[in-house]
Amino acid sequence: MGDPILILSSFVCFCLLLVLFRFLDRFWWTPVYIQYxxxxxxxxxxxxxxxxxxxxxxxxxxxxxxxxxxxxxxxxxxxxxxxxxxxxxxxxxxxxxxxxxxxxxxxxxxxxxxxxxxxGNGLATSEGEQWVKHQKLINPAFQGENLEKMIPEMIVSVELMLQSWKKYQAKEIEVSEEFRLLATDIISRTAFGSNYLEGKTIFDMMTQYSNIIRRNIFKPRFPGLREEKVKLGDIDCYAYHDVDENKRILVQDLIDECKTFYIAGQETINSLLSWTVLLLAIHTDWQDKAREEVIELFGHQNPHPNDLSKLHTISRIINEALRLYPPTxxxxxxxxxxxxxxxxxxxxxxxxxxxxxxxxxxxxxxxxxxxxxxxxxxxxxxxxxTSNNVAAYFPFGIGPRTCVGFNFATVGAKIVLIMILQRYRFTFSPTYVHSPVINFLLVPQHGIQVILHSLQSDEGPS
Structure with missing residues (x-):
């Protein structure tokens, strides 16, 4: 039997050589080969x-x-x-x-x-059969009648935000944070319905979790908040089970899709609204055109789903904002x-x-x-x-992995813009510093500051 120390030394040397080989293969040989x-x-x-x-x-x-x-x-x-x-x-x-x-x-x-x-392993991150199954289950929720049913909840959320804006008459307001809170409220109401408060509590946890990750982006652990806090919350009560295996979704799958809906939905709506309002605050001629269209279609009443397709000017504005500042x-x-x-x-x-x-x-x-x-x-x-070039304009992607929530985001943006334009004229604030950065999505690093000018003295549209 050989010397155990020699055997151990040989084994350690072999392991070190193997690690070195893999290191050089990944960081030198393979890159050099691919570049060549x-x-x-x-x-x-x-x-x-x-x-x-x-x-x-x-x-x-x-x-x-x-x-x-x-x-x-x-x-x-x-x-x-x-x-x-x-x-x-x-x-x-x-x-x-x-x-x-x-x-x-x-x-x-x-x-x-x-x-x-x-x-988590939701639609935004999954592959293969799991992605296909979840896409078929979730896509209908953001189409047609299902999307229309969400609009009244969107309107309630916007009304609450605009109530708080009354104190900013002729004053500066930072709208990016306002839209972040609004998006949270909209998603909480549309996702959880009558259980809105329970949903909002869970989404508040997700916001904390997201902020921790932003601060500790390269650290392996995230102190202060564990994923189990979300797992053990009331969200478990809303798990959907079905006798048809093709329609069955596990509790963890549902949690992951809620994470995706919340994070992607909140960030997308916030980004889209923030940049659109900035552009309209700078280009007040287009803001006036949009307002004229809104008053012609809705007067001072809340928007009706059947008339959203008639918003040609606002649709052009949103498309152009998404061209210049796509969320992703x-x-x-x-x-x-x-x-x-x-x-x-x-x-x-x-x-x-x-x-x-x-x-x-x-x-x-x-x-x-x-x-x-x-x-x-x-x-x-x-x-x-785009001269029929589908890949010249794709703010939400193209092909099978197009964002399933793009209709939700654009319809939500239209509702918000309609209700703001009915009540306020807004102008560019000299304190604004243009600094777009990528923070998951494209966002204004220092917020969007505008000056609000009320268009009426009463309570506004009803």
Whole structure:
């Protein structure tokens, strides 16, 4: 029998060599191979830097690195998030090929631990059969009559917010936080109905949880709040069970979908309303046009679902706001195996970074005034504005993974804008500092400050 110390030493050395091999494979050999492979096909990019890739350049505000690298390396280029290769795609035909794919060639990119902890395994994060099943169950909730039934609850929430606005007559108000609270209220009421207060308590926990993750984004544990607080809450009482296995959803699945609905819904509505109000506060001519349309359709009455489709001016304004400030600024997929994308052959496990923020502001698609707020672009259908190029405008994605809640967000935004425009004129505040940042979604770092001017002295629409 050999010397045990020698055997142990040999084993330790073997383990260390194995770890070193895997480390070098991930952070050196594979990146160098991928950079060479794609470079030979004409895809350039910033040089790979050992271990951290190009991450340092990505820590600035709202994708400035992308614009710099596009100018240096072209519209499709390779960069590195640590040791992970990431291919930027901005050509609409390639984008459509990726996002419309139904053969499983492109999956969602692996999400960070902290994001999975926050969102769970809901529609936004799941794959395969689970995603298909949940999508079929949840999608109808945001369509047709089901969506119309939510509108009265939306109106109640907006009325409560506007009551609190009376003290801001001719004063500055920061509307981004107002819209965050409003979105929380709307989602609590529409998701939980008569159990609104119980739902609001759970969503308050989710807000705390989200804030903890923002503060401790790279830490493995989140002190002060455990997920079990949500798991053990009254939400369990609303678990839906069905004798049909295709319609059955487990308690944990329901919790995860509630997380998705709350986080994605709240952040999306807040982002959409904040940027739209800012644009209307700056471009008061369009604010006046929108108000004229609202008064013509609804007078001083609360909006009716049947007339929302007649809001042509407000629809154009919302579409243009979503073009300039899409809530989600990028969609990230990964190649499941070696695939052909257009003229390129991509190795397996390459992240595909598809930024609608970049495409929406591309002068080659939208003209030299692509950076300007011009709602008249959408005077016809969206297809006309994009010359029938479906991948030229996709604020909520395209293809099978289009956000199921986009109708909920846009209808909610219309209700809010109608009721604000009936009561107030608002102008741009000189204290506003333009600083859009990515904080899950695209948000104003320092809020949106506007000056409110009341249009009436009575209680307003009824």
């Amino acid at each position: 492979r794609l470079g030979s096909q004409g895809i350039k990019g910033p040089s790979y830097k050992f271990i951290h890739g190009n991450t340092r350049e990505m820590l600035k505000m709202v994708l400035p690195h992308v614009y710099t690298w596009m100018n240096n390396y072209g519209k499709n280029h390779l960069s590195w998030r640590g040791g992970e290769p990431q291919l930027l795609i901005t050509e609409p035909e390639l984008i459509k090929e990726v996002l419309n794919n139904r053969d499983g060639l492109y999956l969602k990119a692996s999400l960070p631990f902290y994001f999975m902890k926050l969102m 600024v990028a969609f990230i997929s990964r190649s499941e195996r070696e695939v052909r994308l257009g003229k390129f052959i991509l190795p397996a496990n390459i992240q595909l970074f598809i930024s609608n923020l970049v495409v929406h502001r591309d002068p080659g698609i939208w003209g030299d005034d692509a950076h300007l707020f011009k709602p008249e672009r959408f005077s016809g259908e969206v297809a006309k504005a």
